[in-house]
Amino acid sequence: MPYTAYTLLNDADALAIKAYLFSLKPENAPAPQNSLHFPFNQRWSMMFWNWLNNPNKRFQPNPAQSEQWNRGAYLTEALGHCSQCHTPRTITYGLSSKAYAGAVQVGWRAYNLTSDKQHGLGGWTDEQLTSYLSTGKASGKGAASGPMAEAVEHGLRYMTQTDIAAMVTYLRSLPPIAQGPVAQTMAADPDHALSETARRGQGLFAQACAGCHLPDGRGRQSEWAALAGAHSVSDPAADNLEQVLRDGTALETGQGRAFMPGFSKAYTEEELAAIASYVLAHFGNTQTEIKPSAFKN
Known part of the structure; x- marks a missing residue:
């Protein structure tokens, strides 16, 4: 529950x-017992965490900004x-001062949203x-996946275009922070220097992936497959990939x-690592060899 953000609600x-x-139909679903271990099961300790990390204040419009900007900020x-996802965390798991510089949450990378x-x-x-x-998609920029896809599916796609435009205005104003992966364009000859692992992945990609994604990564019939x-x-860490x-x-x-x-049951860890290595080299111009251990469950 991101209550440190919801505290800003009017x-x-x-x-x-x-x-x-x-208004929802009541369901008899008892809350599960607290299964956290000591000291995390001591709720009183949250008093100190909240003191450090929860501002407990309502959103205040900035009079120096436009009505659209303030709506987008809210x-x-x-x-x-x-x-809550796109800002790095401190040692106490509060939000750091590098607002929207990108962070990894539950194994997924939430990318840099600054300007x-x-x-x-x-x-x-x-x-x-x-x-x-x-x-959930943008021409030439790819498609949302994981938690971001959930955010689009369950929330963002229902918003009015006026509110979406307000969010765009606010996001445009975020101070630039040079942190995180850089989205690369495909090289003129993307396969000229493939590693042995990536070369193996090239064959597997042709068999299992190119049918939907196409060899040039444009996506067949749908931009969601681009x-x-x-x-x-392009991310050397390859978290989302x-x-x-x-x-x-x-x-x-x-x-x-x-x-x-998902292909975890259809391909071995070595094969998935080879595909990932090829995708990074071919589409992201990123010479990173992914290890099979990355695909252990």
Whole structure:
């Protein structure tokens, strides 16, 4: 529960959420027992954590900014709680001062959202960012997966275009921070210096992946299958690429369900590592050899 973001909600919106929840059909589902071990099962200790990390204040509009900017700030910081995934954590697991510089949460990388042109959203057009937030895909930038796909499917795609535009305005204003992977473009001859592992992955990609993604990464019949330009195929750490290859991902769109199956039961760890190494080299111009251990469950 990201209550350190929800503390920014105004009373009217908090009560509206309560009214909706109270309108749902009651279910007799007892809460599970606390299974945390000492000292994390000591709730009183949260008093100190909250003192350090929970501002406990309501959103205050910035009079120096436009109404659209303030609306976008409220949606992004409070209701959207975007910083909870996209901002690095401190040693106490509070949010660091590097707001929106990107972070890894539950095995998925939430990418840099600042205005940095290489690491963040500075190289995106307003149209690309609007499309990504509304549909989970952006031409030339790839598609949402994992928790971000869930955010689009269950929340963002229902928002009005006016509110999406407000979020874009606010995100555009975030100070640039040069941190995290850089989305690369394909090299002119992407396969000229493949490692032995990536060369093996090239054959596996042709057999298992090219049918949907196409050899050039444009995606067959659907931009949700596009790989070219995506952060995930340029990230040397390959966090999201590994997650998708192993477990798959899905996203409900206005045109049907975009679905990528997981391959952990169809291919060995060595084969998945070879595919990942090839994808990074071919589409992301990133010479990183992924180890089979990355695909251990």
